Amino acid sequence: MTAQPQTxxxxxxxxxxxxxxxxxxxxxxxxxxxxxxxGAAGLGWRIALLLLDVPPSNSDEATAxxxxxxIAQGRHFPIFFYGQQxxxxxxxxxxxxxxxxxxxxxxxxxxxxxxxxxxxxxxMYRLTVSLLGPWVAVATVGVLALGSDRIVKNQLIGAGGYxxxxxxxxxxxxxxxxxxxxxVKRANLALAAWGLICGVALWTHWLAAPxxxxxxxxxxxxxxxxxLGIGGLAMIAALVAGAGPLLWHNLTAPRELNSVAVxxxxxxxxxxxxxxxxxxxxxxxxxxxxxxxxxxxxxxxxRLWWAPIYVLLLGLGGVWAVSSARAATGSERxxxxxxxxxxxxxSLTIALYVRSPAAxxxxxxxxxxxxxxxxxxxVWIWALWRLGAGARGWLGRLPVMLTAGAVALTMVVATxxxxxxxxxxxxxxxxxxxxxxxxxxxxxxxxxxGYWTCHLIVFATAEGITCxxxxxxxxxxxxxxxxxxxxxxxxxxxxxxxxxxxxxxxxPRPELDAAVRRLLNDSGVPFDVTRVGGYVIYxxxxxxxxx
Numbered sequence: 001m002t003a004q005p006q007t008x009x010x011x012x013x014x015x016x017x018x019x020x021x022x023x024x025x026x027x028x029x030x031x032x033x034x035x036x037x038x039g040a041a042g043l044g045w046r047i048a049l050l051l052l053d054v055p056p057s058n059s060d061e062a063t064a065x066x067x068x069x070x071i072a073q074g075r076h077f078p079i080f081f082y083g084q085q086x087x088x089x090x091x092x093x094x095x096x097x098x099x100x101x102x103x104x105x106x107x108x109x110x111x112x113x114x115x116x117x118x119x120x121x122x123x124m125y126r127l128t129v130s131l132l133g134p135w136v137a138v139a140t141v142g143v144l145a146l147g148s149d150r151i152v153k154n155q156l157i158g159a160g161g162y163x164x165x166x167x168x169x170x171x172x173x174x175x176x177x178x179x180x181x182x183x184v185k186r187a188n189l190a191l192a193a194w195g196l197i198c199g200v201a202l203w204t205h206w207l208a209a210p211x212x213x214x215x216x217x218x219x220x221x222x223x224x225x226x227x228l229g230i231g232g233l234a235m236i237a238a239l240v241a242g243a244g245p246l247l248w249h250n251l252t253a254p255r256e257l258n259s260v261a262v263x264x265x266x267x268x269x270x271x272x273x274x275x276x277x278x279x280x281x282x283x284x285x286x287x288x289x290x291x292x293x294x295x296x297x298x299x300x301x302x303r304l305w306w307a308p309i310y311v312l313l314l315g316l317g318g319v320w321a322v323s324s325a326r327a328a329t330g331s332e333r334x335x336x337x338x339x340x341x342x343x344x345x346x347s348l349t350i351a352l353y354v355r356s357p358a359a360x361x362x363x364x365x366x367x368x369x370x371x372x373x374x375x376x377x378x379v380w381i382w383a384l385w386r387l388g389a390g391a392r393g394w395l396g397r398l399p400v401m402l403t404a405g406a407v408a409l410t411m412v413v414a415t416x417x418x419x420x421x422x423x424x425x426x427x428x429x430x431x432x433x434x435x436x437x438x439x440x441x442x443x444x445x446x447x448x449x450g451y452w453t454c455h456l457i458v459f460a461t462a463e464g465i466t467c468x469x470x471x472x473x474x475x476x477x478x479x480x481x482x483x484x485x486x487x488x489x490x491x492x493x494x495x496x497x498x499x500x501x502x503x504x505x506x507x508p509r510p511e512l513d514a515a516v517r518r519l520l521n522d523s524g525v526p527f528d529v530t531r532v533g534g535y536v537i538y539x540x541x542x543x544x545x546x547x
Contacts, residue, residue, distance in 0.1 A: 031134030035141040039121045042145030045415070046117060046156060050110055052422055053429035055152055056504070057106050059452050060159040062459035063480050065109045067092035069462065072099035079203075079245040081159070083480030086259040088204035088246065091158050104462055106158075113156050113163030120144065120155075123170040128378040130177055131335050139381045144374065148414035149296040149421065150289045150364075154371040161204040162371045168201045169208055169375050172215035173338060179231075180222025180334040187223075188231040194219065195235035199242020206263060208372055210348040214341040222334045273360025281363030282354035283307055289363075290370035291377075293410045295417030298364055303410060309403060310380060311350075317383035318343030339379055346376035428504050431533030435498065436460045438532045442539070446488045448546075449498040450512045451478045453535070457498070458484065466491075467498070472511040474519060474547050493543050502534030520544060 049055070063082050067089055070076040081087040094112035102108060121144050128137035147155070154162045175194045178184040198215070201208050220227065227235065240247065250258050273281075285299050287307040294303055321339035328336060349372060353359050358366035388400035436457060439447065447457065447467045454467035468488035469477035479485040497520075499513035516538055520527045527540040 028129075028134050031129075031138050034138045035125050035134075038138070038141045038145045039118075039125075042121065042141075042147065043114075043118060045145070045147055046114060046152065049147070049152060049418075049422070050107060050114065050156065052426060053106075054418070054422055054425045055149070055157055056425045056428045057432070057456060058157070058159075059455040061106070061109065061157050062455035064089070064091050064159045065095070065104060065106065065459045066455060066463075066481060068095040068099050068109060069104045069459070071096035072104070079249050080259070081480075083478070084262070085249070085253075085257055086206065086263040088161060088200075090161055090164055090200065090204045094164065095158065104459065106459075109158040110156050113158055116163040116167050117155050119167035120170065123167050123174060124375070124377070127170055127174050127177070130174075131338055132378055132382045136378055136382050136385060139385075140378045142408075143292065143377050143381070143411065146292055146411045146415045147418065148292040148294060148411065149418045150294060150367055151292045151374075152418065154368050160368070162368060165201055165204055165208050166372060166375060168197050168204075169211045169215070169372060171197055172201075172212070173218065173342070173375075176215055176219040176222060177334055177338055179219070179226065181331050187226060188229075188234055191226070191231040192234040192238040195238030195240075196242040199239040199244070202239075202243045203246040207349075207369055210345040210352070211372055211375060214345040218334070218338055218341050221337060222331075271357055271361060273357055277360030278354050278356070280360075281366075282356070282359030283311070283350055285363045286353060286359065286367045286370050287311070287350065287373075289367035290373055293407070293414055295414050296421040303414075306407065306410070311347075313380035313383040314343050314346055314376065316387070317379040318347075320383070320386065321379075339382070342376040343379045346373040346379070349373055427533070431504075431535060432456055432460065435532045435535045435537075436465070438530065438537065439465055439496075439498070442537075444496050444539075446492040447496045447498050448488065448492070450500060450510070452504075453498055453500055454484070455480065468492075470512060470546075472515055474512075474515050494540055495544055495546070496540075497538040499536050499538070500534055501531075501536050504534060519546075 067076070067078050067082055068091075070078070071092055078089045078092070079085075081089055081092075091109075091112060095109045098108040098111060121141055124144060125137045125141050128140045155166075156163065172194060175184070175190050175197075179187050179190050179194075184190045194215075198212055201212055226232070246259060250260070253259075255261060284304050284307045287310050288294050288299050288303045291306070291310065293306050294300065318340050321336040321343065324336035325333045325340060349370060353366075353369050356366075356369070358369065384400060384404055388397050388404070391397040391400060439457070440461065445465060447454075447465060448470050449457065449467050451469045454469045457465050457467045466484050466487045468485045469479045471477040476485060497516045499516055500510040501513050503510065513536060520538060520540060523540070523544045525540045525542045525544050527538055527544075530537040530539070
């Protein structure tokens with residue numbers, strides 16, 4: 001057979017094809033370098049904060065630490081976060097090996113969340129590249145690298161499962177996209193991994209339900225034929241194994257302790273704020289907080305413009321993706337469908353939060369319930385990007401450029417504002433250390449205090465000091481680990497009280513101090529008063545009966 005001569009056109013076509021590959025590879029490599037630099041900066045920022053005792057710890061985190069300590073010692077293997085029988089104890093199990101090797105500490109408790117942050121950034125980059133290209137992925141990593149007060153608290157405080165769940169959600173979407181597109185070599189193994197991760201996520205926290213449901217829909221739509229075989233059976237078996245602790249509890253516990261009943265009861269607790277208060281606190285304030293535009297404390301009114309723009313961009317991204325999905329065929333539909341699902345999951349998360357009383361009553365602290373909308377970050381970035389690309393001339397692009405610049409600048413300002421709060425947070429941590437040192441120097445073993453004080457003391461002393469929580473009426477308060485209350489009641493004939501007298505980041509309105517002082521004054525028993533930072537220690541000279 002005679003070889004056909006190559007014409008000039010053939011050679012040019014091949015050179016053009018090779019050049020496009022080189023350009024594409026070069027672009028991907030450049031984007032990866034930028035993303036790596038931004039991710040490293042975000043990690044460095046968070047490590048620096050942890051070493052400076054930021055964000056401040058609280059009794060919820062100390063409760064997770066106590067469970068990890070009990071697991072490391074082989075004393076107790078809880079299914080749930082102590083005192084909340086619907087919230088999985090996954091964080092405590094992650095920290096337990098570190099405690100077994102090095103002893104309990106808040107810093108070690110925060111190592112798994114720090115690792116989870118690294119996984120989140122890496123997986124978000126991979127997912128966004130596969131859906132929307134490298135530069136949207138770089139912008140997404142840039143947003144995740146910044147760290148406002150609310151963002152850092154959600155990502156680094158070891159309580160509630162928020163840090164670990166975010167990368168789990170992204171992993172579910174990555175696996176679903178990879179299996180549907182046929183880019184995963186061992187699809188059955190990937191489906192088993194999907195089931196295991198989804199099961200563990202269900203056990204950990206139900207706030208992730210909109211995203212778990214979305215990932216499941218994407219998996220079914222994208223590769224339903226494969227689910228009818230061994231892969232589907234492996235996925236179901238792994239899902240049951242991952243959610244095993246939750247399922248076992250619900251099958252064996254009394255109906256009133258069923259995790260569904262507990263969750264519904266806790267969700268309905270609180271007052272009945274107006275719909276305006278819920279909408280304003282849950283969306284107008286909640287969205288800027290959850291996406292990193294607010295500094296410590298209340299969200300400044302100047303940041304609230306972002307909420308309607310965010311909703312608009314989320315909607316535009318979803319609508320454009322629907323149009324792309326309708327025009328695509330076969331596996332090409334998977335990418336736009338994923339964008340649609342991410343937009344819908346964020347919208348549903350916000351809607352469910354707005355319905356809750358917490359949105360209207362405690363919008364600043366409760367904005368943590370919107371933490372997972374960060375997974376949908378690529379959607380609004382892509383929508384903004386597309387608006388700019390589709391505009392005519394620089395005048396048409398100006399509003400988009402101004403919006404993008406304002407968002408980026410506000411996020412940077414919020415991060416800087418957290419840096420300015422570091423000395424105040426450091427004093428809070430120093431107060432906690434000074435209080436523990438004073439109690440240990442006095443040889444105190446059993447104390448009464450408020451909820452936001454008690455477990456901090458117990459965890460900081462590795463149960464060397466036991467604290468029972470009192471309500472402002474001096475009756476039994478929230479005691480997530482009930483044995484502590486019984487121990488203090490049994491060994492504290494002459495009670496020692498610890499109260500907070502200065503507002504702190506976790507206790508904005510100290511209410512116990514006035515009640516304790518009134519009780520001691522009315523008892524007629526002489527008592528010693530010692531001020532330690534923002535705390536007061538009351539030590540009577542004789543027995544004092546609680547109401």
